[in-house]
Amino acid sequence: MANSTTYPTPTRSSKLTRRIWWSVLAALVIWIVVDLYVPRKNSLRQFDPAEVARLETAMWRSYYEKKPVLLFWQLASGLRQQFHAPFWRSFVLGFQASKAAFDFKKGHSRTDYQRTIPDLVSYYESIQSLSIESFDVAKVAKLELEWWIVHRQRERYSYTDLANALVQTSAALYNQPASSFTTYGRLRANAMRLCDDVRTHPGGATEADWEHIQAELIRAWSAFHKAAQIQPLTS
Template sequence: MEKIMPKPTRLPDRKPGWWIGRGTLLFLFIWISVDLFVSQPHSIREFDPTEVAQLETAMWRSYYDRKPVLLFWQLASGLRQQFHAPFWRSFTLGFQATKAAFVFKKGTSQLEYQKTLPDLITYYEAIQKLSTDSFNVSKVANLELEWWIVHRQRERYSYNDLANALGQTSAALYDQPAASFATYGRLRADAMRLCDEVRRHPGGATEADWQRINRELEQAWGSLHEVVRVPRL
């Protein structure tokens, strides 16, 4: 009697879209993994001051207009522009910065403000890993918190105090004399004062007000860039 051999099992046909989808997911997985875990340091001295100023203006506007999702996206864009953060890592850095800001926002005393420090240190440790320039992470984090406090407690501190605190923070970040950042500190403090003043107007800040704020910030970041930039040979 003739033995009937079983027919070989046939694998189901895969449509081209299936392979494209698998390939896309694999590419995305590799991209995110490399982006998050492989460091490609750049100098934090190299940035476009005009672009940074525009992003900061937009972030202030989104913050006061209570648009948190847009603010988070703008913050990530700012981190890519100023600190050369890779695309996906810019969102993890943005989350760390946002977390620190909200811990600070809830504080009402010096002791409560200090609870912000661990998040700020974690944030600046991540910036350090992205940078070819070294700085004292703890010192920069403490000075960052200091100018936040000075700006928050305007009944206690002046805008001159704020300008000095901003200059001290940048001096620590770029490891240069604080006197070099006096103009930057004054101009950025002036932009903050203008923002504080126009928001108290009936109806809040106008489009013209935001344009004035942006011009102030362009001058501030332009001044800082002139101080820290690496001369081209």
């Protein structure tokens, strides 16, 4: 007996649905490719300091509360806000920054920490590709690592040392006198001190603690934004 099984013929509606989905997929692929590979440059001097401060506070809180997925999302958002990274590229930068941070976290000595330099160089090369301003990538990466070390080795360095390390990194990134960022360095180092302190509180950080930290970061990033408007040094 012949097989009489019949199969439904695709309707006009199902064909239209498939075309729509293929169009959406094609548009998504084009968006990702353009986002990742088409050159796009903006000024590092233009950003919303209050929003950067809010996102940094949120990242510190997520780290403190051990929420890595949320932390990564916030990091990408911060990169879009501060460095004008396109949507998909912000996740690439976020991965580079996270890799550097985790490699650093595994270290126990300056020799170990130096292994983080290639990751930081890649990260700052990506930022340089987004910026109309030029800076010495290797120098900024080295100074970034230095303030990480100063902050981690709190038994050896003071928060004044941390403030100075932050100042030097910012001065190199923006090619400006270090004195331009003194207020920023002091305020951001103090915000880090506040965050370090609340971790030792018996009941943990309170909502009021995070509001205090965010207020200090708003002051810090506002000072940074003001300093960044100064004309860079000529070579």
